Amino acid sequence: MSTPSSPSYPSAAEVLAAVPKKLYIAGSWSDAAGGGTMPVDDPATGEVLCEVADAAPADGQRALTAAEDAQEKWAATAPRARSEILRRAYELITERADALAALMTAEMGKPLAEARGEAAYAAEFFRWFSEEAVRIEGGFSTLPDGRNRMLLMRRPVGPCLLITPWNFPLAMGTRKIGPAIAAGCTMVLKPAPQTPLSSLALAGILAEAGLPAGVLNVLTTSRAGEVVEPLLTGGHVRKLSFTGSTQVGRTLLAQCAPAVVRTSMELGGNAPFIVFEDADLDAAVEGAMTAKMRNMGEACTAANRFFVHSSVAAEFADRLARRMGALEVGPGSRPGVDVGPLIDRAGRTKVEELVADAVARGAEVLVGGSTPEGPGCFYPPTVLTGVSPASRLMETEIFGPVAAVLTFDDEDEVVATANSTEWGLVGYVFTQDLNRSLRVSERLEVGMVGLNTGLVSNPAAPFGGVKQSGLGREGGRVGIDEFLEYKYVAVPV
Incomplete structure (x- = not known):
């Protein structure tokens, strides 16, 4: 769809007023347990832009429960229905690129033209994975010994925890949310505390696009360690997708080990x-x-x-x-x-x-x-x-x-x-x-x-590194594989 040739950016005050400042759990906006809030600063002035909800561990459990409750029904949703939700969200981001750019500039400082470029880049992940949602394929063959047929299925991994960084606050969200939605996974998204507003705006866009309650839950928090570790060690999160520093990635890998949580990580570079x-x-x-x-x-x-x-x-x-x-x-x-x-x-x-x-x-x-x-x-x-x-x-x-x-x-x-x-990114x-x-x-x-x-x-290319720059790939045809499991069914001949 066409975009305006001359951007018209709203003021920071306008875009800030339009974004909810609460947690998004089970399709509703709610305060953090205990009513805690945290500041969002403007790096260009050092001044506080606004306050948003500061999630506690209890909020994390509440968000994960919402994701678990929604998982079975969401996994059974027709691939075309998931595809259409992503397509509508792509269109909404494209229509609101100027406002989303102004929001990113306010909370993390990048120039408006570059922020608008990120909005377009972020939207493309939803368009790309809207197309991949209807191309999830399995297989059928006779096994070499001739005794059994092999039926190969692809199934969503289950509830996912997505942790995104501050440097590309909109695009890193869509790069993870897009394939999760396409694959049929529910999610808990924890954005960086410096840039929570883009993720909250994105949650609103996906709700408007028709994403069912509980499929995406957003936790803004300044206490990542307290909130995240219980989710990873509790045995209910089945997938972690993290973008951030190698040091934090190592810590998260250790926390994933007890419950053998599947991971993909895009870490540091040199x-x-x-x-x-x-x-x-x-x-x-x-x-x-x-x-x-x-x-x-x-x-x-x-x-x-x-x-x-x-x-x-x-x-x-x-x-x-x-x-x-x-x-x-x-x-x-x-x-x-x-x-x-x-x-x-x-x-x-x-x-x-x-x-x-x-x-x-x-x-x-x-x-x-x-x-x-x-x-x-x-x-x-x-x-x-x-x-x-x-x-x-x-x-x-x-x-x-x-x-x-x-x-x-x-x-x-x-x-x-x-x-x-x-590193090897x-x-x-x-x-x-x-x-x-x-x-x-x-x-x-x-x-x-x-x-x-x-x-x-590029959304159509597999993004990721080797050595201590990470595990797995995001984007491209392989990006959805990170959110799918293989299931093999033996059928007698």
């Missing part, structure tokens, strides 16, 4: 961005801007370590610094702003410390590198050259607008260095040599490669 001597530098710089500056660098797919062949490193770094230095920093709601604030003070302090460490080890600052005065959690786009391999930012997910440039001369050397990390390769492009793509220990492009995310 993406290498490799520019060979024959690369098209125009394409490489453009790709670097996309891979580094998407969402102010607060993305697990963000390019972290820039390895540039020594013959083109100076020109690449200079061109990248000019591009990044020309970006306008400010509140995401202000027209013309390219780079909004980081999510909070802790996030900005981490970036400051990583840059200071690199400079102390000999790095040169080409642009940026110093924190501006005034309110908000702003940090300027920064390019560093002469970065020591011993710098902390080489082994830490930066999650900020900082590009660290190192040089190399040998393919084997750069591949080995790129792989020398516990995505890598970027720029070269015009076809054989080398395929060879290096195969050798990189990552789940995704951007070959002469800085953007890999």
